[in-house]
Amino acid sequence: MSALFDFAVVGAGISGSATAYELAKRGHSVVLIDQYGPASMASGWTLAGVRQSGRHKAEMPLARAAVERWQTLGNELEGETHYRQVGNLRCARNDEEADRIAAIVAEHRALGLEMHLVTGKEVQEIAPMVSPDVVCASFCPTDGHADPHATVKSFVDAATRLGAETRFGELVTALEITEGKVSGVVTVKGVIAAGQVVVATGIYGNKLIGRFGYHVPYEVMSATMMRSVATPAPQMPVIGVANGDTTLRQEVLGQFRIGGGHEVWDGHLELDPWPQVRPPASSVAELIKRYSALVPELAGVKLDRLWCGLIDQTVDALPVLDILPEAGGIVLATGFSGHGFCLGPVTGAILADLAEGATPDLPIEPFRMSRFAGVAVSSTVELHG
Numbered sequence: 001m002s003a004l005f006d007f008a009v010v011g012a013g014i015s016g017s018a019t020a021y022e023l024a025k026r027g028h029s030v031v032l033i034d035q036y037g038p039a040s041m042a043s044g045w046t047l048a049g050v051r052q053s054g055r056h057k058a059e060m061p062l063a064r065a066a067v068e069r070w071q072t073l074g075n076e077l078e079g080e081t082h083y084r085q086v087g088n089l090r091c092a093r094n095d096e097e098a099d100r101i102a103a104i105v106a107e108h109r110a111l112g113l114e115m116h117l118v119t120g121k122e123v124q125e126i127a128p129m130v131s132p133d134v135v136c137a138s139f140c141p142t143d144g145h146a147d148p149h150a151t152v153k154s155f156v157d158a159a160t161r162l163g164a165e166t167r168f169g170e171l172v173t174a175l176e177i178t179e180g181k182v183s184g185v186v187t188v189k190g191v192i193a194a195g196q197v198v199v200a201t202g203i204y205g206n207k208l209i210g211r212f213g214y215h216v217p218y219e220v221m222s223a224t225m226m227r228s229v230a231t232p233a234p235q236m237p238v239i240g241v242a243n244g245d246t247t248l249r250q251e252v253l254g255q256f257r258i259g260g261g262h263e264v265w266d267g268h269l270e271l272d273p274w275p276q277v278r279p280p281a282s283s284v285a286e287l288i289k290r291y292s293a294l295v296p297e298l299a300g301v302k303l304d305r306l307w308c309g310l311i312d313q314t315v316d317a318l319p320v321l322d323i324l325p326e327a328g329g330i331v332l333a334t335g336f337s338g339h340g341f342c343l344g345p346v347t348g349a350i351l352a353d354l355a356e357g358a359t360p361d362l363p364i365e366p367f368r369m370s371r372f373a374g375v376a377v378s379s380t381v382e383l384h385g
């Protein structure tokens with residue numbers, strides 16, 4: 001049996017890494033465990049938009065708090081996040097999409113978010129690379145993006161400096177329960193004893209909790225992603241469309257990270273040595289067609305990487321952030337449904353509060369497990385942007 005940690009955090013994506021950092025900052029002994037390594041799944045595959053726009057109202061307080069936190073996160077972690085608050089422009093390609101965009105703007109303004117309905121001409125002023133055929137757009141100036149690998153690394157490095165231990169390349173196979181209370185985790189290498197366990201395992205969120213009768217109704221969706229070589233184009237807002245089938249943002253060194261198009265994952269994952277899912281050629285071709293129409297200057301741009309990102313899509317497209325009493329009282333975070341990157345810094349604080357037995361300041365009632373009682377999985381995808 002290894003040394004006793006106050007907390008074991010399973011999963012070194014942005015949710016788990018941020019939690020390990022928060023707990024270490026609060027003076028606890030922490031071990032962060034991942035079957036592969038930091039940002040090796042969704043937190044590395046992501047587009048990494050940091051946005052409040054397009055959010056369900058239940059997530060809005062968290063998204064707004066997260067955007068506040070992103071402003072100073074790099075300084076706080078003494079590491080890079082490459083956060084850029086360049087805005088989010090959601091474009092309407094036709095009149096039907098224009099109606100949808102106008103409704104989103106009205107909904108979000110009613111929630112107090114600064115968001116503008118801009119004309120096609122104004123779109124050209126904000127982002128001249130966007131097609132002049134765009135009818136109108138929503139613009140949220142306080143949205144932006146960050147670099148996912150740099151950010152997760154900064155969380156892990158900061159946690160480590162504060163004394164957290166890491167175990168990468170170590171699969172957790174079960175929760176260790178003693179007299180009804182969690183007492184650690186079982187890994188492929190043995191037992192790691194811990195007073196409390198946080199499970200932030202993304203698409204594998206159901207694996208460790210099934211034997212206790214829990215099941216989060218989510219479906220794993222595969223989203224086609226690609227990255228261009230560096231281009232000299234000026235930095236621009238994150239660009240998206242009303243139905244979310246095309247999104248792109250420009251990385252700090254000029255590469256465009258582009259995504260869109262979702263299908264149910266067929267379960268095939270290669271290790272190369274990191275987990276990889278290859279996109280079907282037809283999805284790649286369709287996405288190239290869509291982004292070339294939306295941003296004509298990108299037509300013909302060289303691509304240096306293609307991949308799929310897997311998304312834990314719950315039936316209501318909202319995550320679970322909760323304590324599971326029947327699973328020894330562990331804390332679970334899963335089901336972010338394609339929008340958990342922005343939330344990462346506040347997810348970490350919320351999970352740390354729950355793990356300590358404290359009540360988070362932010363409202364998490366909508367993210368309770370109990371809302372799913374009697375609900376079955378459906379393949380309906382509702383990506384809130």
Ligand SMILES: Cc1cc2nc3c(=O)[nH]c(=O)nc-3n(C[C@H](O)[C@H](O)[C@H](O)COP(=O)(O)OP(=O)(O)OC[C@H]3O[C@@H](n4cnc5c(N)ncnc54)[C@H](O)[C@@H]3O)c2cc1C
Nearest residue numbers: 011013014015035043046049172202309336339340341342
């Ligand atoms: C294509 C795509 C685009 C996206 N775009 C955006 C966006 O623009 N904005 C936004 O906010 N969000 C976006 N998201 C969503 C966001 O990236 C995710 O919600 C977020 O990264 C989830 O982080 P996580 O830490 O909860 O999970 P993950 O990053 O998936 O981390 C889970 C970790 O747990 C580990 N693990 C799992 N099981 C075990 C086990 N049994 N033992 C040990 N380790 C285990 C895995 O190896 C993994 O590293 C996108 C996601 C994708 C895929």
